[in-house]
Amino acid sequence: MTKTENNGVMEAVISLCKRRGFIFQGSEIYGGLAGTWDYGPLGAELKENIKSLWWRRFLTSRNDMCRVDAAILMNQNVWKASGHVSGFSDPLVECKKCQHRFRADQLDATNKCPDCGGSLGEVKQFNMMFQTHVGAVQDESSVSYLRPETAQGMFVNFKNILDSLHPRLPFGMAQIGKAFRNEIAPRDFLFRAREFEQMEIEYFIRPPKDENDREWEKVFAHFVSEVKAFTSDVGLNPEKVHELEVSDGERAHYSKRTIDFEFDFPFGRNELYGLAYRTDFDLKQHSEFSKADLSYYDEETKERFTPHCIEPSFGLDRTVLAVLTDAYTEDELGGEKRIYLKLSPSVAPFKVAVFPLLRNKPQLVEKAQQIFKSIKKEIPATAFDDNGNIGKRYRRQDEIGTPFCVTIDFDTIEKNAGVTVRDRDTGKQERVTEAELVEFFKKKF
Numbered sequence: 001m002t003k004t005e006n007n008g009v010m011e012a013v014i015s016l017c018k019r020r021g022f023i024f025q026g027s028e029i030y031g032g033l034a035g036t037w038d039y040g041p042l043g044a045e046l047k048e049n050i051k052s053l054w055w056r057r058f059l060t061s062r063n064d065m066c067r068v069d070a071a072i073l074m075n076q077n078v079w080k081a082s083g084h085v086s087g088f089s090d091p092l093v094e095c096k097k098c099q100h101r102f103r104a105d106q107l108d109a110t111n112k113c114p115d116c117g118g119s120l121g122e123v124k125q126f127n128m129m130f131q132t133h134v135g136a137v138q139d140e141s142s143v144s145y146l147r148p149e150t151a152q153g154m155f156v157n158f159k160n161i162l163d164s165l166h167p168r169l170p171f172g173m174a175q176i177g178k179a180f181r182n183e184i185a186p187r188d189f190l191f192r193a194r195e196f197e198q199m200e201i202e203y204f205i206r207p208p209k210d211e212n213d214r215e216w217e218k219v220f221a222h223f224v225s226e227v228k229a230f231t232s233d234v235g236l237n238p239e240k241v242h243e244l245e246v247s248d249g250e251r252a253h254y255s256k257r258t259i260d261f262e263f264d265f266p267f268g269r270n271e272l273y274g275l276a277y278r279t280d281f282d283l284k285q286h287s288e289f290s291k292a293d294l295s296y297y298d299e300e301t302k303e304r305f306t307p308h309c310i311e312p313s314f315g316l317d318r319t320v321l322a323v324l325t326d327a328y329t330e331d332e333l334g335g336e337k338r339i340y341l342k343l344s345p346s347v348a349p350f351k352v353a354v355f356p357l358l359r360n361k362p363q364l365v366e367k368a369q370q371i372f373k374s375i376k377k378e379i380p381a382t383a384f385d386d387n388g389n390i391g392k393r394y395r396r397q398d399e400i401g402t403p404f405c406v407t408i409d410f411d412t413i414e415k416n417a418g419v420t421v422r423d424r425d426t427g428k429q430e431r432v433t434e435a436e437l438v439e440f441f442k443k444k445f
């Protein structure tokens, strides 16, 4: 990764994110709010690029998926049916001395408080859903929750999709949106947050005819390879992505098979995404609790049944963290130490930055503006930068991961000698004519 030790990488990435406007602590000027993060201009661009790649792979490049955008607040019965009210909890333990609270499953066997060494109390189950009340009356009937997963917004709209789009099986619903979990111990920057974004798919298939019908495994295998393909779309090093077959006792209550896709984060290997075979659990539960008919009628076979579901679930913020930590690089260029983000052009906030060699020479600035506008027309994620000297601009663009910098100098104007294009990773410069510039970048991307 770098010459820096792994733990140093997390600190270095967090500091770069703040310094360069990627990500800030939530409510920072008030001392922050644990487990919340605000995306600044560059982080928001990076996140949008990841979302676009996801939509492209899972929605627009196929014809069996539809997009939904459900409400964050849902009827409390949704969460009773899904099992979240009774079971979406983590084991909580409190120190008898300092009253600090911890997740019991993340402590060592000494049963001592990691903060003060005091003894720990009894383990209690702590429900992670954020509860609120809808409307002016605060009683049992007005309880609602901020959704802890986007998935249920799709299951409860299953009938609406059948009635309005009449899709044929197999088909999927895809959604990107916020999810909220009152994590006992938010940690590792974006990795475990209390407010985060998910990108989820509920893919509906025919139920198996019997125990020997393994058709669902083909769909499952298809999504294993699509999830892996997505990790390369965003530029993650494939050697850092691993599949983990989740054992019987470890799986969520709704899943018959789960594969976790893990990533080598600087703090260790940990879950990036999940793929679960949710069977007909959710549709059956919602049918029972809501009394709505969530079955599917197959016109060809004249059969009525409850479809089964395969769910690839992606954490967007974990993707941002994986991308940033994977891209963070320290090296030496021209005898000087430098830090840069080796981002894939597919996710880099800016693909190209254009500068005049000197900011106080109007003819250079004017020419640079003209070239900037012509590139931007074709490659919208192009920046104009005339702050500080050229060395500082290169360092800034390297740190935000811009793959190419274009400099307009006197030869551009006086000798019609084109511009210099500098490659972020090698620092090498080459001259490219103005006429060939856009084509040059398009080939590179």
Ligand code: GAP
Residues within 6 Å of the ligand: 148, 149, 150, 151, 181, 183, 190, 191, 192, 193, 194, 196, 198, 200, 271, 272, 273, 274, 311, 313, 314, 315, 316, 317, 318
């Ligand atoms: N609908 C299935 C579901 O929500 P999950 O494994 O609980 O499954 C899916 O969450 C993904 O959401 C995880 O793989 C992870 O990427 C992301 N995620 C979960 N909890 C998170 C948290 N507290 N902070 C950031 N991302 C989280």
